[in-house]
Amino acid sequence: MHGLGNDFVIFDGREDRFDLSPDGARFVADRHRGVGCDQVITLWPSNVGDVFMRIQNADGSEVGACGNATRCVAHMMLQEFGADKITIETLAGLLHAERNGQQVRVDMGEPRLDWDQIPLAREMDTESVELVVGGLGNPVAVNMGNPHAIFFVDSVDGIDLEELGPQIETHELFPERANVSIVEKRGPGDLRLRVWERGAGITQACGSAACAAVVAASRRGLVERAAAIELDGGTLVMAWAEDNHVMMTGDVAYVFAGHVFAPFNLEGHDDRERR
Known part of the structure; x- marks a missing residue:
């Protein structure tokens, strides 16, 4: 899917x-x-x-x-x-x-915003993290069940995320690594987002990153707690509700169902076929 x-x-x-x-x-x-x-x-x-x-x-x-x-x-x-x-x-x-x-x-629940909830390696203001890498600087840090660093830029197309993403993901400031987002404001309630996911690289979309982005943009005063977020793969409708929970709405799709045949045991026990 x-x-x-x-x-x-x-x-x-x-x-x-x-x-x-x-x-x-x-x-x-x-x-x-x-x-x-x-x-x-x-x-x-x-x-x-x-x-x-x-x-x-x-x-x-x-x-x-x-x-x-x-x-x-x-x-x-x-x-x-x-x-x-x-x-x-x-x-x-x-x-x-x-x-x-x-x-x-x-x-998606409540965002965690304290430095030790992200977590960061040391205490600091998570609305403007003391970090500059390759021209990207002072991200907002948000934990949505996983750590996110959100950078606001003039144009997401001008950022080499393939190069900068892994550098920021594994930076010493993030002891559990971090998802890296670059965000461009394109209009009232309209954000453009590209994501480098920790452990996966650049992905077409990332739901938790979209959650983190709407929270970060709201903290910076760029949106009023809600936004349509344009990712490479499509658009998610996001709202940071008054009860502090982040609501995410979007499409899903089936691709296929089948069986995978592994050249080794997927579980670490006897070889078997898995659906």
Whole structure:
């Protein structure tokens, strides 16, 4: 599935607790030798929600949040259960999703804004982080279940994100690495966003980055707590509600379903085929 081009391989492990190893995730995500995706998602049973969503980046690392994947999984579960609302458990907490016409709306929860919640390596103002790399400087830092550094620029097309993204992601200021966003204001309530995702690189879209962007732009006084955010893969409608929760609305799409045959065991046990 994909959300605005941010694509996922989703395994249903609710019956047998399928536990994908980091090597297995890297194989599945490989666009030349595996299936190919930005993130690998595994569904497990949940005692506090309708389903638990495990998220592994293309490099095998595990993360707590992924907004586009949440919409995709929510769409699957809403169809399976014949429901209008769904609760998804993640490492970042419980996320609530609902139908919104042909789209899916997800409550991505409250942003974390303190320096030690990002986390940063030392105390500082997260509305203007003391960091300059390759001409990009003083980002806003926001944690939306994962850390984000948001830089505001005159034109996103003038930034070499391929070069600067990995430098900022792994900067010593971010002990857990960071997602890197560059944002251009194009009009009232209209933001253009490009994203370098930690562990995945440049992606067509990133839901948690869109959440972080609307929060950061609001903190800087660029928008009034809501915006249409244009990503490489399409547009998300974002709102930082008065209850402090960030609401994300957007499309999802199925690509195909099938089986993957690995040259090694995906789990670290006996070889098997996985759907």
